[in-house]
Amino acid sequence: MNEGSGFRQGLSIAFRLGIELTVATLVGAGMGYGLDHLLGTRPWFLVLGVFLGATAGALNVYRIAQDFQVEDEGGEKKDRSDPEDPSGKSD
Amino acid sequence: MESPLHHFEVHPVIPIHVMGVDLSINNAVLAMWVGLAVVFFFFIVVVKNGVKTIPGKLQSVAEISLLFIRNLVDEFIGKEEGKKYFPFVASLFFFILACNLVGLIPGSYTITSQLVVTGAFAFGIFILTLIIGFAKHGAHFLSILVPPGVPKIMIPLMIPIEIISMVARPISLSVRLFANMTAGHTVLAVLFGLAMSASVFLGWLPFGFTVVINGLEIAIAFIQAYIFTTLTCVYIGDVIKLH
Amino acid sequence: MPQFEQVGVFSSLIFWSLISFAILLYLLWRYAFPPIIEALEDREKKIRDDIDAAERMKQEGQKLKADLEAELKKAHEKANTIVQMASDESRKIQERTLHETQAKVRQMQEDAQQEIQVLHHKLLGEIRGYTAALTIATAEKFLKKAIDDAEGKRMVNESIDEVIRSLEKQARN
Structure with missing residues (x-):
């Protein structure tokens, strides 16, 4: 089960990281653009939105990577305890 | 040779118009129904x-x-809470998987290659997470916009960032599925078009590729259905656990 | 890309996909998932129960085995004790018999010795008697001619004493 979980985790991360950054930046830019449109302050909110969006994307990627690391350490811990397992010795 | 994007076109089969809104049953909807019928009859059998x-x-x-x-549900939502959401998550998985797979049949249609469809689902899930969050935590749910351990000075900066990252979630969710399905089918269409237009003794080459890519596309269909479902679980789990 | 150009079909695509999903969700939730999930949970429960039962049986078996081993050990000890006791007993009997036999033999030896002693004394007495009588008779016949009675008796006595002394000296040696 743990092995499968690691595999699934890795799979989802591999497909997530790239798009996450781009989309967050675009969303930030879009929101800034919308605010500019409403308030007539072009292009200040657009600029701010791009920066915040990029930050948000980086933050998202950082969080995913952090989750992965925690998962990885958990897996390692399990592996380390395995040799104590009598059933593991017979293999 | 016709455009490889040609097969993404939607043709109405049974035109229905309700109060000026086009609700025609078209080839995309029919293909989806075929996929869903297979899923349903599989379970009924x-x-x-x-x-x-x-x-x-x-x-x-x-x-x-x-x-x-x-x-999946146990891992990301929790063993007890997960029971409530299991039927929704499982149905979502089978829905997307059936739509992805049915599109691999030549002449059929992949409704998940329509951004409006994946977007509608992602948006629905986004709204669902908001409802779950407010129902579970009330006004306290807004604290999801402030990550724990952030200095007070940073909060005005963090709130727009968190809002952007929350809004980005359903968009990346829908774009990912749409882009994967569209790209895969475009590649298949191009290769198949090549196989059709090439001379007989060279035609097997792109045709062989088509078979290989088709196998790959089956894997992609599963992976994308899986990722869409997993992220749905992650988002629901996030608003339930609130950090 | 037709996905972005055919704006007119968006409404029907969204409508039908959401409706179809809702129907699928309802049907699966209502008819398909409960029996299968129930079967899954039943099986998980059954497997867990079976494992528990097996574990319990294993423990019982081990306990039984330990009991039996203890019993066996006890029986062994008992048997050993019995054998020990029997051998002790037999040794005791043996010793007692030996003692008795030895005592009997000694007794018999002593009896025999005593008897020999008695016979010896008796024989000595008889020999003394005979010798005396013989000597007297001989001396009487011998001295009838030579000397008177008194002198003769004294000499006889002296000769008897000499004989007895020499006899006794022999017997002592």
């Missing part, structure tokens, strides 16, 4: 055969897939 303690082949497939989704 399993249940009608009688669910046994020692499962047959069909029942094993059904059980393994449901077990897989249940582990």
Whole structure:
């Protein structure tokens, strides 16, 4: 089960990281653009939105990577305890 | 040779217009129904055969897939909370998987290659997470916009960042599925077009590629359905656990 | 890309996909998932129960085995004790018999010795008697001619004493 979980985790991360950054930046830019449109302050909110969006994307990627690391350490811990397992010795 | 994007076109089959809104049943909807019917009859056959303690082949497939989704739900939402959302998550998985797979049949249509469809689902899930969050935590749910351990000065900066990252979630969710499905089918269409237009003794080359890519596309269909479902679980789990 | 150009079909695509999903969700939730999930949970429960039962039986078996081993050990000890006791007993009997036999033999030896002693004394007495009588008779006949009675008796006595002394000296040696 743990092995499968690691595999699934890795799979989802591999497909997530790239798009996450781009989309967050675009969303930030879009929101800034919308605010500019409403308030007539072009292009200040657009600029701010791009920066915040990029930050948000980086933050998202950082969080995913952090989750992965925690998962990885958990897996390692399990592996380390395995040799104590009598059933593991017979293999 | 026709455009490889040609097969993404939607043709109405049974035109229906309700109050000026086009609700025609088109080839995309029909293909989706075929996929959903297969899923539904698969489960009905399993249940009608009688669910046994020692499962047959069909029942094993059904059980393994449901077990897989249940582990997903357990892992990201939680064992107790997850029970409530399991039917939704499992149905979502089978819906997307059926739509992805049915599109691989030549001449059929992949409704998940329509951004409006994936977007509608992602948006629905986004709204659902907001409802769950407010129902579970009330006004306290807004604290999801402030990550723990952030200095007070940073909060005005963090709130727009968190809002952007929350809004980005359903968009990346829908774009990912749409882009993967569209790209895969475009590649298949190009290769198939090549196979058709090439001379007979060279035609097998792109045709062989088509077969290989088709196999790859089946894997992509599963992976994308899986990722869409997993992220749905992650988002629901996030608003339930609130950090 | 037709996905972005055919704006007119968006409404029907969204409508039908959401409706179809809702129907699928309802049907699966209502008819398909409960029996299968129930079967899964039943099986999990059964497997867990079976494992528990097996574990319990294993423990019982081990306990039984330990009991039997203890019993066996006890029986062994008992048997050993019995054998020990029997051998002790037999040794005791043996010793007692030996003692008795030895005592009997000694007794018999002593009896025999005593008897020999008695016979010896008796024989000595008889020999003394005979010798005396013989000597007297001989001396009487011998001295009838030579000397008177008194002198003769004294000499006889002296000769008897000499004989007895020499006899006794022999017997002592």
